[in-house]
Amino acid sequence: MAAPAVYHDFSGTAQLRAQARSDQQGATREVARQFESIFIQIMLKSMRDTLPQGGLFDSDQMTMYQEMFDQQVSLDMSRNGGIGLAAIVERQLGGAPTSDASTDGSEMDQEADLPVRHSPADPFAPPGKQSPSLGAEEIALRALLRKADAAATPVRDRVEALAPGAVSASGAPAAKRHWRPAGMTEFIDAVRDHAARAARALNVSENLLIAQAALETGWGKKVIRHADGGSSFNLFGIKADQRWQGDRVARQTVEYRNGIARREMANFRSYGSLGEAFSDYVQFLQANGRYSDALQHRGRDEYFARGLQAAGYATDPAYADKILGIKARLDRADAERASTTLALKKTPQASLL
Incomplete structure (x- = not known):
């Protein structure tokens, strides 16, 4: 039929x-x-x-x-x-x-x-959901x-490359400006090296910064975008006040006031690349005295994350816990990957044939 x-x-x-x-x-x-x-x-x-x-x-x-x-x-x-x-x-x-x-x-x-x-x-699946x-x-x-x-x-x-305005003012092709990771793994691969450099400057683990960027952007799927669809590469939700001289983009955001979530319009910083986003994040923290306590963490990721929340980096009352939860999952995945690699190295070649 x-x-x-x-x-x-x-x-x-x-x-x-x-x-x-x-x-x-x-x-x-x-x-x-x-x-x-x-x-x-x-x-x-x-x-x-x-x-x-x-x-x-x-x-x-x-x-x-x-x-x-x-x-x-x-x-x-x-x-x-x-x-x-x-x-x-x-x-x-x-x-x-x-x-x-x-x-x-x-x-x-x-x-x-x-x-x-x-x-x-799947190391990222919830318990009982593997x-x-x-x-x-x-x-x-x-x-x-x-x-x-x-x-x-x-x-x-x-x-995108053939569309009007396919090349930005800096000469970057539209395909890069329209960066849109397909999933968690692609997001991690894209930001890993930049996170490592920023982590060394802040004396924290790279997984902590990846976790924060993942929380702010939904693993890159919710990065703030311009009207033409181009990415702002703003991975850390940094707003653009009167001191910011670079590009900016307006976006509706959720802010917590007295424990109540409210939607507000705000201007956010816009960058030309992922590397610029991480570099500006480091400079933003180091140039603001309000985050001085968070930076005195002596290599302790949890102290750093909770210090950011205490200083008012985000209004979400569970901000630090969410970052640390994602970081723990990343750490477990890295540990399992390292363990598997070590086991394969120790396995005699004959047993693999």
């Missing part, structure tokens, strides 16, 4: 239910295809979200029609070859036999860069998701 060719044909569900009774394998194939369609739709939405908003023709109606268009495009793509996700989902649902390529070291398994069984638990061992199909599915995201990134960067 043919699937509906129009996304908003609501009779498709009834047809699929009837097909499941007479042709279970065909119904499974259609479910997998529709799942792929939803995934493609999410990709399209994510790509649209990277483009600047607030144009002359932007409206709720325009957004609605764009969503309808993306839904139809995703359906058409899934019905005409798709991106290969439907076949994997179908195998997961038991609708198609696993091919030889998926069991004897296929390209997808190799690109996943993970063991087929007994994958390590991931179970992954099978070959789960690994292949995750690899495909990473490939899809990687394929979308160059396209997004090329679109």
Whole structure:
């Protein structure tokens, strides 16, 4: 039975239910295809979200029609070859036999860069929420998701590079100005070296500064942005008062007054790079006498974090606890990674063959 060719044909569900009774394998194939369609739709939405908003023709109606268009495009793509996700989902649902390529070291398994069984638990997952061992199909599915995201990134960067104002006043390409880390790992990789230099200047651990930047920006996903979508690279929520002579950007923020959260508009500092953000953070603390007690921490991260809160760096009453909680997770992840590396070094080569 043919699937509906129009996304908003609501009779498709009834047809699929009837097909499941007479042709279970065909119904499974259609479910997998529709799942792929939803995934493609999410990709399209994510790509649209990277483009600047607030144009002359932007409206709720325009957004609605764009969503309808993306839904139809995703359906058409899934019905005409798709991106290969439907076949994997179908195998997961038991609708198609696993091919030889998926069991004897296929390209997808190799690109996943993970063991087929007994994958390590996610060190960042809450207690009791660690991931179970992954099978070959789960690994292949995750690899495909990473490939899809990687394929979308160059396209997004090329679109941004060709847009008006694609080069900033400093000559930096738009792809860098529109820095938008895909997740926690990408954020950590991007800031690690800058955090290490700033940490040496402040005599704290780099993980403490990474944790603070992660808290302020939601692992880079909520970095304050200009109207054109360019990043302010403001990782530490430093506001721009009359003393600040650089670029600035206005943003609505949440402040706690007498224990009550309130939304306020404020101006924040804007930088040209991640390195500038970390350098200015160090200078900001060292030039403000109110943070002198926090800087007398003698290498104790907790004293530093609580000193910042006591000096009024942030109005959130749990600010220091949140930073220290994230830092503890980063420390555990580093320790587990170091332990695994050491164990591999001690393992005889013969036992790995």
